[in-house]
């Protein structure tokens with residue numbers, strides 16, 4: 001299903017809206033691309049006081065910014081920040097949480113205000129998506145905000161699209177939201193919902 005929505009910020013809001021319905025106190029979530037920590041904070045606010053957010057990024061600057069943001073909100077106890085490639089996320093998440101991930105956010109691309117050459121890569125993005133699928137809870141949700149406008153972003157966005165297209169529709173619902181900018185470079189939001197057991 002494809003739906004057009006207005007501009008980029010609304011795609012972020014829409015992702016939050018979809019995820020909010022899956023989270024409550026005690027939920028476990030993943031931010032696969034923490035960047036400046038906006039989404040990590042939002043996730044932590046929705047799982048507190050007893051839940052946990054695992055946050056991944058390859059850049060130390062992202063971990064520093066996110067830790068600071070969560071500290072200011074007094075939510076550090078609800079996060080585990082991990083400097084690692086999200087393709088390897090399974091090995092950083094304890095076995096007891098496998099099968100219990102209620103939501104995972106991917107905000108692809110580069111860290112705003114930092115080196116634009118450090119950017120998510122197609123192969124590791126697809127590996128990470130498969131890794132999350134393997135540990136998602138029944139009725140769990142993955143959001144992927146993809147940006148075809150930067151160098152390599154078009155290939156990555158297409159690969160994510162192709163990956164979502166081959167998911168078993170008996171097990172997953174896939175929804176696609178496009179910005180009404182209607183340019184090929186406009187961002188795209190994919191929501192993958194695992195059906196209940």
Ligand SMILES: C[S@@+](CC[C@H](N)C(=O)[O-])C[C@H]1O[C@@H](n2cnc3c(N)ncnc32)[C@H](O)[C@@H]1O
Pocket residue numbers: 032033034035036037038039040056057058059062084085086087107108109110111112118119120121124
């Ligand atoms: C668009 S930013 C994320 C913005 C973030 N959600 C926020 O709210 O500020 C994308 C992030 O993905 C990170 N990244 C790139 N490749 C990665 C990988 N293989 N594993 C984990 N993070 C990666 C980048 O360092 C960058 O910080």
